Amino acid sequence: MMFKKANCKVLHMGQGNPKHDYRLGREWIESSPEEKDLGVLVDKKLNMSQQCVLAAQKANCILGYLKRSVTSSRSREVIPPLYSALMRPHLEYCIQLWGPQYNRDMELFEQVQKRATKLIGGLEHLSYEDRLRELGLFSLEKRRLWGDLTATFQYLKGAYGKAGEGLVTRTWSDRTGGNGFKLKDCRFKLDIRKKFFTVRVVRHWNRLPREAVDAPSLEVFVQGFEQPGLVEGVPAHGRGVGTR
Numbered sequence: 001m002m003f004k005k006a007n008c009k010v011l012h013m014g015q016g017n018p019k020h021d022y023r024l025g026r027e028w029i030e031s032s033p034e035e036k037d038l039g040v041l042v043d044k045k046l047n048m049s050q051q052c053v054l055a056a057q058k059a060n061c062i063l064g065y066l067k068r069s070v071t072s073s074r075s076r077e078v079i080p081p082l083y084s085a086l087m088r089p090h091l092e093y094c095i096q097l098w099g100p101q102y103n104r105d106m107e108l109f110e111q112v113q114k115r116a117t118k119l120i121g122g123l124e125h126l127s128y129e130d131r132l133r134e135l136g137l138f139s140l141e142k143r144r145l146w147g148d149l150t151a152t153f154q155y156l157k158g159a160y161g162k163a164g165e166g167l168v169t170r171t172w173s174d175r176t177g178g179n180g181f182k183l184k185d186c187r188f189k190l191d192i193r194k195k196f197f198t199v200r201v202v203r204h205w206n207r208l209p210r211e212a213v214d215a216p217s218l219e220v221f222v223q224g225f226e227q228p229g230l231v232e233g234v235p236a237h238g239r240g241v242g243t244r
Helices: 049-068 079-093 103-118 128-135 138-157 193-194 198-207 218-226
Strands: 034-037 041-042 170-172 182-183
Touching: 041 049, 049 079, 049 103, 079 103, 079 138, 103 128, 103 138, 138 198, 138 218, 182 198, 193 198
Parallel strands: none
Antiparallel strands: 034 041, 170 182
16 A cells, blocks of 8 residues: 555653654655544644644534524423434543643533523523433543443453453452452553553542442443442532443
């Protein structure tokens, strides 16, 4: 297969990168500070903030269109389905890969859902947490955590085959009260690695009870999230971690 030089860029990453020049055949390849792959914008810092901004902008544009188009019927039967179908996918596409790493990016996403729920008639006077409770929705932060845990469960159960083999490392434990199916907590010199999926999910996974990680199917595993306080460390917006 012949590569087209115009479609190739070099993205230098890491501190102290010597930033070598590369070429295809006799043609030199240009360097780039950021590149988009399968709809995800990745820059040289790997902090994904720019991708968060773009995703929020797309969702907000759709929200503006909804505000102008759906003026007579802002009921809970209309707005939440439109939000779930048209806006939220932009905020959650491939989210395990590029999830927001900073509080400002997390709040940027949450603001989109706050504005969407405020469109619903009769709920404008309620707080964001109360609106979520009334609608049976969950904060985007809890949805991301739920997505991390379910993706990990499926991976450990072999749902992805050999894809991503060695993505996480398991450690076995027979301690009473532990889940016996823990993940190895790796340490890195760079703080940014702590925000990557394979690192951030370890702490939450290792806190799950044995009956959750030993669930025979994904459906049974998801049902375990209905238990209050099962997953710790996430603000209590909505009713808990779930799929809605």
